[in-house]
Amino acid sequence: MANQETSTRRSIITMLRTEGPLSAGDLAERIGITEMAIRRHIATLERDHLIYPTTIRQPMGRPAKVYQLTEEADDLFPKNYHALMLDLLDDLVRVDGEDKIGQLFAQREERLVQQYEALLAGKSPEEKVAAIADLQNSKGYLARYEAKDDGSFEIIEYNCPIAQVSKHYPQTCSCETNVFRRVLGMDVKRSECLAEGGKSCVFKVSRLEQAAE
Known part of the structure; x- marks a missing residue:
């Protein structure tokens, strides 16, 4: 029934x-x-x-x-956005070369950093991590964060809306990691990645003094 x-x-x-x-x-x-x-x-x-x-x-x-x-x-209804995006990026490489892809993601990184910094201004480290998780969640990443006993954090994303693009252009993952690192002002390392076959994308976030130890 x-x-x-x-x-x-x-x-x-x-x-x-x-x-x-x-x-x-x-x-x-x-x-x-x-x-x-x-x-x-x-x-x-x-x-x-x-x-x-x-x-x-x-x-x-x-x-x-x-x-x-x-x-x-x-x-x-079915969507095929990733195929269009891959076609456009492939065409860009053919026309302007691989370096243009790096420039494109560098520009995207700068735009996101400016956008996120305005939203995170005045927040504590944990509030910033929580805000990043919320932002990613609003974009379809099914994200959450965990605070660890040693003062570090993890941001976990259970979905990647651009995974098909990331498999061909890993610059998308590097861009995301760099954005997190810059706006949080902390050390950020990606320990697992959906585009590389992981069960989720996991970002280890620690204060700079912790990372130096």
Whole structure:
């Protein structure tokens, strides 16, 4: 039963994507279930912020209530961004050479450092590490941090949205490590990497005096 309900909701989302706004009656007719049943699915999709109602004027009669997809629903459809990014980077190498890739990531590093430093200003070391983890988490890295007994920290990322790019261009990982090191003002070493086959990306963060010992 659960699989059937999931399939019905997927059908609703697909129809709204391919045909545009549709009423509950339109959806019920196309899927072949009662309008009462379709409204239960609509209520669930609205609750999950995947569809929303709107009204459209008709040549005759009362305005019709129809449903359309939210921006959140766009994430349900396949994306191939990494392939586009790899193509662009490969083209850049062919046109301007490998050195241009280094310049590109150096510029990205500077931009992120400026952005992060403004957000971390006035924070304690642990608050900075926590803020970095939150920033990464907001970008889809499934990140968290741990404070260790010796005063060091670990930032753990369980997902890498750009792993496919990182496998071909490890400069992405080096850029991330350098950004962390600069904005935290601490020693940062990457001990595990998803792009290199690890189960997560792990960054060991220690105060400079600890790293020197």
